[in-house]
Amino acid sequence: MMRRAVVVGTGHYLPERVVENAEFEATLDTTDEWIRSRSGIERRHFAAEGETTSDMATAAAESALKDAGLSVEDVDAIVLATSTADLTFPSAATMVQAKLGMTQGFAFDVQAVCAGFAYALANANALIVSGQADRVLVIGSETFSRIMDWTDRATCVLFGDGAGALLLEAQEGDGSNADRGILATDLNSDGRYKDLLYVDGGVSTQNTGHLRMQGNQVFRHAVEKLAKTANTALDRAALTTADVDWIVPHQANIRIIQGTAKKMGLPMEKVVVTVQDHGNTSAASIPLALSVGKSRGQIKPGDVIVTEAIGGGLAWGAVVLRW
Ligand code: UT7
Numbered sequence: 001m002m003r004r005a006v007v008v009g010t011g012h013y014l015p016e017r018v019v020e021n022a023e024f025e026a027t028l029d030t031t032d033e034w035i036r037s038r039s040g041i042e043r044r045h046f047a048a049e050g051e052t053t054s055d056m057a058t059a060a061a062e063s064a065l066k067d068a069g070l071s072v073e074d075v076d077a078i079v080l081a082t083s084t085a086d087l088t089f090p091s092a093a094t095m096v097q098a099k100l101g102m103t104q105g106f107a108f109d110v111q112a113v114c115a116g117f118a119y120a121l122a123n124a125n126a127l128i129v130s131g132q133a134d135r136v137l138v139i140g141s142e143t144f145s146r147i148m149d150w151t152d153r154a155t156c157v158l159f160g161d162g163a164g165a166l167l168l169e170a171q172e173g174d175g176s177n178a179d180r181g182i183l184a185t186d187l188n189s190d191g192r193y194k195d196l197l198y199v200d201g202g203v204s205t206q207n208t209g210h211l212r213m214q215g216n217q218v219f220r221h222a223v224e225k226l227a228k229t230a231n232t233a234l235d236r237a238a239l240t241t242a243d244v245d246w247i248v249p250h251q252a253n254i255r256i257i258q259g260t261a262k263k264m265g266l267p268m269e270k271v272v273v274t275v276q277d278h279g280n281t282s283a284a285s286i287p288l289a290l291s292v293g294k295s296r297g298q299i300k301p302g303d304v305i306v307t308e309a310i311g312g313g314l315a316w317g318a319v320v321l322r323w
Contacts, residue, residue, distance in 0.1 A: 078107035
């Protein structure tokens with residue numbers, strides 16, 4: 001017998017304001033055609049003035065709790081993946097805890113940029129498997145619109161805001177890969193690549209800063225590292241690509257998503273794609289895609305799912321789970 005972290009609820013939240021690619025044509029030397037063909041993005045959501053990462057995270061968490069038929073009293077911990085917390089401190093996770101009306105347990109943020117949700121899932125899984133928590137809300141929530149340089153066409157057209165949440169619950173499995181829940185994880189980082197994707201400010205440099213990216217360099221690392229981490233996680237779960245029902249990748253660029261699927265030998269019919277509607281929502285993209293994929297009827301109980309993500313650090317990783 002073995003404790004497994006099983007997904008018992010999903011939810012997501014997208015801000016009301018939708019911005020189509022064409023809107024950028026008024027202020028930047030860009031076109032809908034360039035954005036669509038180079039990234040696959042057609043539109044994205046932007047948070048309203050005053051709407052914060054913890055607001056969106058709370059809405060996604062409430063929806064995941066409702067989906068599971070559970071309430072905040074049933075939750076032991078909140079792990080929130082974000083690089084755009086409301087305040088320098090306290091953590092956005094503790095703000096979500098308060099907004100949910102949760103007065104027990106513990107909450108903390110995980111910061112691994114676009115790979116944040118893989119890191120958050122791996123940490124939540126460790127809390128559950130080691131018996132430190134029975135139910136964990138794992139949330140990804142981002143307001144990247146607040147760190148865009150609106151004069152840089154190479155970055156500001158790529159990102160969006162949103163939040164997604166999973167409720168994980170400890171359940172007994174037999175320890176085999178037929179169990180439901182998280183079956184394997186693989187995390188990696190290599191800080192030598194810091195300059196490829198970073199924000200040029202922060203607390204100890206005394207300004208908030210803007211996102212800076214050498215997109216084509218990140219692209220070059222992405223396909224190779226994502227296919228490798230996904231295959232490593234599958235190996236650890238004693239599964240092969242033939243066992244995979246769905247890849248739910250980080251949604252940064254349709255060409256990275258296609259390249260990774262191809263390198264893994266999987267057809268696009270097995271990939272959940274939301275990048276056209278959400279843009280790159282950093283740590284929120286995977287839980288958003290899981291929640292949307294479930295509501296579209298793509299993801300079903302018993303399915304083997306591989307999630308993979310890469311971003312600033314570089315940091316990257318994959319999680320294999322049975323839904
Ligand atoms: O989620 C975190 C990880 N991040 C990623 O995964 C992002 C990875 N990178 C990418 O998705 C792609 O590299 C981009 C979508 C950012 C760019 O696509 P690309 O095919 O790598 O293009 P590029 O950066 O090599 O730029 C090609 C050209 C350049 O012009 P020149 O130098 O060839 O004359 C850019 O200046 O496209 C130009 N360009 C644009 N043109 C019109 C860059 N941005 C734009 C734009 N509109 N918005």
